[in-house]
Each structure stands twice: as C-alpha cells, then as structure tokens.
Amino acid sequence: MTVPTAIPECTPDLLRTLFLFESLSDERLEYLCQHGQVVRVEPGWLYREGDDATCFYVLLDGSLVMSRKVVDDEVEVNRTSFRGSYVGAWNAYLGDLVPQVYDQSVRVTEITDFFELDAAVLRDVMVEWFPMAQHLLSGLFQGFTNRQRTISQRERLLALGSLSAGLTHELNNPAAAAVRATSTLQQRVSKMREKLAALAAGHLDEAALQTLIKFQDDAAQRVAAAPKLTALESSDREDELADWLADHGVGHAYEVAPTFVAAGLDVDWLELVANAAPADSLGGAIHWLYYTVDTELLMKEITDSTSRISTLVDAAKQYSQMDRSPFQTVDLHQLLDSTLVMLARKIPPGVKVVKHYDESLPLVPSYAAELNQVWTNLIDNAVQAMGEEGTLTISTHSDGEYATVKVNDTGPGIPDDIKDRVFEPFFTTKPIGYGTGLGLDIAWRIVVNKHRGYLKVKSEPGSTTFIVRLPVEGPQIGETA
Numbered sequence: 368m369t370v371p372t373a374i375p376e377c378t379p380d381l382l383r384t385l386f387l388f389e390s391l392s393d394e395r396l397e398y399l400c401q402h403g404q405v406v407r408v409e410p411g412w413l414y415r416e417g418d419d420a421t422c423f424y425v426l427l428d429g430s431l432v433m434s435r436k437v438v439d440d441e442v443e444v445n446r447t448s449f450r451g452s453y454v455g456a457w458n459a460y461l462g463d464l465v466p467q468v469y470d471q472s473v474r475v476t477e478i479t480d481f482f483e484l485d486a487a488v489l490r491d492v493m494v495e496w497f498p499m500a501q502h503l504l505s506g507l508f509q510g511f512t513n514r515q516r517t518i519s520q521r522e523r524l525l526a527l528g529s530l531s532a533g534l535t536h537e538l539n540n541p542a543a544a545a546v547r548a549t550s551t552l553q554q555r556v557s558k559m560r561e562k563l564a565a566l567a568a569g570h571l572d573e574a575a576l577q578t579l580i581k582f583q584d585d586a587a588q589r590v591a592a593a594p595k596l597t598a599l600e601s602s603d604r605e606d607e608l609a610d611w612l613a614d615h616g617v618g619h620a621y622e623v624a625p626t627f628v629a630a631g632l633d634v635d636w637l638e639l640v641a642n643a644a645p646a647d648s649l650g651g652a653i654h655w656l657y658y659t660v661d662t663e664l665l666m667k668e669i670t671d672s673t674s675r676i677s678t679l680v681d682a683a684k685q686y687s688q689m690d691r692s693p694f695q696t697v698d699l700h701q702l703l704d705s706t707l708v709m710l711a712r713k714i715p716p717g718v719k720v721v722k723h724y725d726e727s728l729p730l731v732p733s734y735a736a737e738l739n740q741v742w743t744n745l746i747d748n749a750v751q752a753m754g755e756e757g758t759l760t761i762s763t764h765s766d767g768e769y770a771t772v773k774v775n776d777t778g779p780g781i782p783d784d785i786k787d788r789v790f791e792p793f794f795t796t797k798p799i800g801y802g803t804g805l806g807l808d809i810a811w812r813i814v815v816n817k818h819r820g821y822l823k824v825k826s827e828p829g830s831t832t833f834i835v836r837l838p839v840e841g842p843q844i845g846e847t848a
C-alpha cells in the first residue's frame with residue numbers, strides 16, 4: 368500500500384465506497400461516522416481469538432490474515448486485502464445467543480486502515496435500522512446451530528454404537544474361550560496330580576520316573592512349536608495314534624489321540640515313551656503325559672485369547688483415539704487396520720478383504736478419530752452394497768502433496784441418476800430404519816470441511832470406489848475440533 372500521509376477522515380462519501388454501507392442514506396452514514404472512526408493499525412495483531420468482541424472493523428486499505436487456533440497451532444483461515452472486507456464483532460446483533468467473543472484472530476501484515484465501530488453501536492443500528500433482517504438472521508443462525516447440534520449428536524451416537532457393538536462381539540469369543548480354558552485347566556491340573564501319585568505308587572523306579580519327567584518337559588516344549596495341520600492331516604494322524612494306543616493297551620485311546628496330535632506328538636515319540644516305561648505302567652504314564660499336554664494346550668489357549676483381547680482393546684483405543692489429542696500426526700494404515708478390526712463383525716465371510724498399502728505413505732496431520740468415522744462409513748456402505756459376497760479393496764498411495772485412500776467394492780454400483788446426491792445429508796436408498804443417509808454427509812464434512820481434502824466417487828456396476836485425498840501438510844485452513 369502507498370502509505371497515506373494522514374489517516375483519512377470518516378465521511379459519508381468514504382463509507383459509501385464500501386459495499387456494506389453503499390445503500391445507506393446520508394443521514395445514517397453520518398451517524399456511523401459520528402459513532403465510529405477510521406483507525407490506522409501497525410503490522411501485528413488486531414485482536415486475538417477468545418477476547419471480548421468489542422469492535423467491528425471494515426478494511427479500507429491494507430491486508431489482513433484471519434487465523435484460528437487448532438490445538439497448539441495457529442491455522443490460517445483467510446488472507447485478504449479486499450477493500451470492504453469486514454471482521455470482528457460482526458455477529459453483535461445475535462446478542463446473548465452466542466458468546467460475544469472473537470471467534471478467530473486477525474493480524475495485519477502491513478500498515479492498514481479500518482473503519483472501526485463499537486460492537487454495541489453495530490448491534491443497536493442493526494436492531495433499529497433493519498429489524499426484519501435482524502430477526503431473519505437470528506432465525507437462520509438458530510436453525511443452523513440446531514441442525515449442526517442434532518447431526519453431531521447423531522454422529523457421536525452412531526460412532527459409539529458401531530464401536531461398542533463391534534467391540535462387544537469381538538471380545539466375546541476370546542473372553543469366553545479364556546474362561547472355558549481356565550476352568551478346564553483346574554480339572555486337568557488336579558487329574559495330573561492324581562496320575563502322578565498313582566505312577567509313584569506303582570512299579571516305576573526312580574530312573575524311569577526321571578525319564579518320564581524329561582518326556583513331560585519335552586512334550587510341553589513341543590506344544591509351543593506344534594505345526595498347524597489341516598483337518599485331513601489331523602484326522603489321519605489321530606487314527607494312527609489311536610491305533611497305536613489301543614495296540615499298547617492304553618485306555619481312552621480316542622480321547623487321548625487328538626490332544627497328542629494337537630501338541631505335535633507322533634507315534635515315534637510314543638515309542639520312545641514305551642521304551643522308557645515298564646509295560647504295566649505305560650497306560651498310567653501316557654495318561655499323565657496326556658494331562659500335561661492338555662494343560663499346556665489350555666495355557667496356550669488362554670495366552671492366545673488374552674493377547675487377542677489386548678489386541679482388540681488396542682484396536683479400540685486406536686479407533687476411538689481415546690487418550691490421544693484430537694489433532695495429531697498419524698499413520699493412516701494403523702487407522703484403517705483398527706477400523707477393519709472394529710468392523711470385522713459386519714463383514715460377511717463371503718466378502719474378501721484385500722489391502723494394497725503403499726508403504727511409503729507419509730504420516731498425515733489430522734483428526735484421527737474422525738478419519739476413522741470416514742473409513743467406517745465408506746466400508747459400511749461398501750459391505751452393505753455387496754451383501755454376502757464380493758471383494759473389499761482398501762488401497763493407499765501418496766503423490767507427495769496428498770495421501771490417498773481408496774475404498775473399492777464389487778457391488779452393484781451407484782445408479783447415474785443418484786450419483787450426485789449421495790453426499791447430501793439424509794439422502795438414502797435404504798429402507799426406513801436401515802440408513803440415516805448421514806454416512807457420506809459426515810464423511811464429506813470430515814474430509815472436505817475439516818481436513819481440506821477431497822472426497823470423490825467413481826462407480827459402475829461391479830466396481831465402486833470412494834476416493835479420499837488428504838493434504839499431507841495437514842489442513843492448512845482448519846476449524847477447531
């Protein structure tokens with residue numbers, strides 16, 4: 368700007384050049400000049416977000432930058448040198464409907480002139496000069512906030528509902544397995560004690576007992592390294608083992624055999640036991656080893672189940688971002704994986720999940736829990752579109768500027784005539800009670816409004832892809848959470 372020598376005087380002619388005031392009468396412009404003034408501001412803060420909103424400013428000459436605080440960062444919202452731009456206490460006319468504080472910070476980047484008006488004066492002239500407009504604006508504002516409130520409550524409920532339903536179901540299996548295994552374990556341990564007492568009371572000498580104890584250790588170790596067998600392999604080996612046991616006069620052969628097979632023990636190993644134990648103690652020795660092996664298998668099951676539980680709890684934490692700050696730099700793959708864990712229950716067995724992750728995908732500054740809502744809605748839609756069978760493909764890649772996540776399904780596709788409407792709030796093709804039509808609206812608001820990214824859809828029968836692109840630098844123009 369060319370710095371004027373003196374601060375311009377406020378005159379009706381000056382104010383009339385500003386679009387905001389252009390249609391006001393001379394008398395009213397005169398009134399504004401009497402109650403307001405032209406001020407000159409040095410580069411620096413004009414006001415800070417959260418301060419009492421005391422003044423309304425109209426830009427006459429210079430440049431300003433608006434910003435909002437997002438966690439610890441000041442995020443630029445707008446930058447302008449457009450004459451007539453207005454900032455400050457512009458919603459003074461809403462009175463008590465909103466807290467009268469500045470909802471953003473403004474700084475000027477060069478010497479800048481404003482027309483400045485007291486918030487109270489602005490409110491009075493709005494009420495007095497434009498009573499009908501003032502009522503309409505208040506109504507618009509209230510309608511908008513009510514809608515936002517209803518939608519975000521619904522959004523939170525939906526999130527909570529899908530989180531807790533998914534989690535409860537997923538936790539149920541390993542928790543029940545651990546409980547079952549623990550109670551069986553108690554019985555097995557007491558049986559093992561009984562068998563050992565019977566063995567010790569029999570004809571075993573000390574050396575034979577020592578050897579059997581070595582076998583017990585060996586069996587326990589083999590359990591940990593037992594190979595995974597197919598159903599057919601298992602049943603072949605069980606038959607072979609049961610025959611051997613029956614031939615050697617060991618009772619309950621068909622109960623004992625599956626446990627030995629599950630532990631990775633075979634006929635050769637049993638032969639070694641048979642050589643070490645006297646013939647009349649073989650049955651007792653084998654049963655004692657059977658209880659040992661069973662105990663180990665049960666303990667392994669408990670370890671597996673409990674670690675599955677903690678994996679799920681980790682996924683739930685990751686999904687909900689419970690103890691994290693809302694805005695942070697995150698690995699999108701972790702978010703996608705935790706969402707898939709949470710949604711596992713909703714994905715039918717006939718739907719194959721394929722992941723094509725680009726390992727070089729950078730971390731992205733984002734509202735992580737909200738992004739999980741985006742994946743949830745996209746995956747939910749994809750799964751519902753496919754029904755019982757299909758392939759869900761989640762792929763990622765980065766071009767340096769944007770991180771892209773694609774969710775593809777092999778469902779029937781979105782008909783052309785509704786393609787433009789799917790992102791509208793409350794648009795749904797699902798029967799009443801099945802869809803709120805908010806899934807994609809929520810996703811849109813999170814990706815586009817909140818992250819300044821893109822959300823697009825490409826669809827044809829047999830292939831529908833929702834494409835989310837997030838700026839790798841994070842949302843440059845952001846809103847507070």
Ligand SMILES: Nc1ncnc2c1ncn2[C@@H]1O[C@H](COP(=O)(O)OP(=O)(O)OP(=O)(O)O)[C@@H](O)[C@H]1O
Pocket residue numbers: 744748749752776778779780781789790794795796797801802803804805806807808831
């Ligand atoms: N992957 C998809 N394949 C086919 N149609 C889709 C797909 N995703 C969305 N749609 C269409 O877009 C509509 C709107 O989706 P949106 O997620 O917003 O709402 P909804 O799924 O109907 O309800 P809600 O998400 O609340 O359960 C759906 O009803 C459906 O017609």
Ligand SMILES: [Mg+2]
Pocket residue numbers: 744747748802805806807
């Ligand atoms: Mg949906």
